[in-house]
Amino acid sequence: AYQNEIYLQGLGEQVPPFTTDPTRFEAAAREKLDDGPYGYVAGGAGSGATMRANRAAFDGWRIVPRMLTDATQRDLATTVLGTELPSPVLLAPVGVQSIVHPDGELATARAAAALGVPMVLSTASSNTIEDVAAANGAGTRWFQLYWPNDNEVTISILQRAKAAGFSTLVLTLDTWTLAWRPNDLDQAYLPFIRGIGTAIPFSDPAFRAKLAKSPEEDPTSAILQWIPMFTGTDHHWDQLPFLREHWDGPIVLKGIQHVDDARRAAEAGMDGIVVSNHGGRQVDGAVAALDVLPEIAAAVGDRLDVLFDSGVRTGADVLKALALGAKAVLLGRPYVYGLALGGEDGVRHAVRGILADLDLTLGLSGNRTLADLSPDTLRRM
Numbered sequence: 192a193y194q195n196e197i198y199l200q201g202l203g204e205q206v207p208p209f210t211t212d213p214t215r216f217e218a219a220a221r222e223k224l225d226d227g228p229y230g231y232v233a234g235g236a237g238s239g240a241t242m243r244a245n246r247a248a249f250d251g252w253r254i255v256p257r258m259l260t261d262a263t264q265r266d267l268a269t270t271v272l273g274t275e276l277p278s279p280v281l282l283a284p285v286g287v288q289s290i291v292h293p294d295g296e297l298a299t300a301r302a303a304a305a306l307g308v309p310m311v312l313s314t315a316s317s318n319t320i321e322d323v324a325a326a327n328g329a330g331t332r333w334f335q336l337y338w339p340n341d342n343e344v345t346i347s348i349l350q351r352a353k354a355a356g357f358s359t360l361v362l363t364l365d366t367w368t369l370a371w372r373p374n375d376l377d378q379a380y381l382p383f384i385r386g387i388g389t390a391i392p393f394s395d396p397a398f399r400a401k402l403a404k405s406p407e408e409d410p411t412s413a414i415l416q417w418i419p420m421f422t423g424t425d426h427h428w429d430q431l432p433f434l435r436e437h438w439d440g441p442i443v444l445k446g447i448q449h450v451d452d453a454r455r456a457a458e459a460g461m462d463g464i465v466v467s468n469h470g471g472r473q474v475d476g477a478v479a480a481l482d483v484l485p486e487i488a489a490a491v492g493d494r495l496d497v498l499f500d501s502g503v504r505t506g507a508d509v510l511k512a513l514a515l516g517a518k519a520v521l522l523g524r525p526y527v528y529g530l531a532l533g534g535e536d537g538v539r540h541a542v543r544g545i546l547a548d549l550d551l552t553l554g555l556s557g558n559r560t561l562a563d564l565s566p567d568t569l570r571r572m
């Protein structure tokens with residue numbers, strides 16, 4: 192366990208290279224990053240109300256620990272979409288990671304493989320599908336799609352992801368256009384634009400075939416063609432069979448916030464959903480993702496796998512989301528701050544810390560396995 196490794200290093204007069212306090216990751220990353228990349232990661236939509244609501248929602252639930260339950264040996268394993276995972280944690284899709292660290296998604300892919308934690312690769316990745324797959328090796332990897340309004344490009348990207356060993360498709364629904372994000376607008380999206388140069392769409396043969404000049408020759412017009420193709424798209428529930436036809440594997444819908452949309456996902460035969468408000472980056476004033484999790488899990492949890500993200504920072508947060516019905520959670524900003532602080536090592540440190548904290552919190556609250564958790568584990572404040 193990570194805490195034991197840290198105690199032992201202490202005997203040799205060594206302290207951890209980065210803070211173990213997840214609430215200080217952001218401040219530590221702030222010191223390393225320029226305003227643009229920092230604002231892109233830390234920022235949210237509008238006034239930041241939903242970002243704050245995500246955190247407040249976790250504070251609104253408290254764990255009620257039980258005693259003398261023999262929780263000395265814990266097991267964090269779980270099964271998601273039929274695959275056994277060592278822990279109930281995945282790395283959320285996060286675009287253009289090269290703007291916080293030159294190793295970008297390759298570092299994340301290596302750290303994820305070393306930890307046995309699945310990574311979800313963003314369509315807006317700054318490294319190609321194939322390079323990330325190579326860095327991830329035998330790891331479990333899922334692919335997140337921003338659904339283009341061009342079927343040839345969609346099919347090409349899906350085929351590349353499948354050929355590169357991505358097992359599950361995550362379709363993000365909440366970002367068909369970018370929200371009013373003051374941090375990024377104040378920077379004119381410059382960090383993003385600089386990071387996107389090598390990204391997945393620009394390496395895609397079907398996309399490149401549609402450009403008059405290659406992205407290397409004329410990056411500006413490539414970006415101008417990319418944006419309307421990947422955002423501003425007009426997709427509907429009745430188009431989901433198209434993805435089924437072209438994706439041989441589980442499909443998960445990300446960005447579900449209303450219980451009726453969760454029911455529609457189940458009726459459409461989807462394998463999973465991610466209850467998420469994109470970390471408060473899309474609808475400012477939207478409900479905290481945790482506040483809608485219990486009703487959604489109760490409505491559809493027996494028909495598909497309910498995953499969760501938005502605001503998870505600590506082991507206790509993971510435990511609370513699981514107790515309220517999530518099968519697993521996706522970590523967002525915490526591992527990106529880890530990446531900013533120390534590349535692959537920083538991601539490993541951030542994720543191992545949250546997993547160790549989860550393991551200790553699970554045991555100290557009197558639970559041995561994730562199956563022991565239920566709403567009864569918590570008290571609403």
Ligand code: FMN
Nearest residue numbers: 232283284285286313363469470500501502523524
């Ligand atoms: N979600 C996507 O589906 N695709 C993306 O490309 C994507 N890029 C993101 C970039 C950044 C910098 C951040 C912080 C989030 C991004 N997300 C994206 C949303 C995350 O997948 C996840 O929903 C969110 O980070 C969870 O909230 P948290 O950061 O508060 O934990």
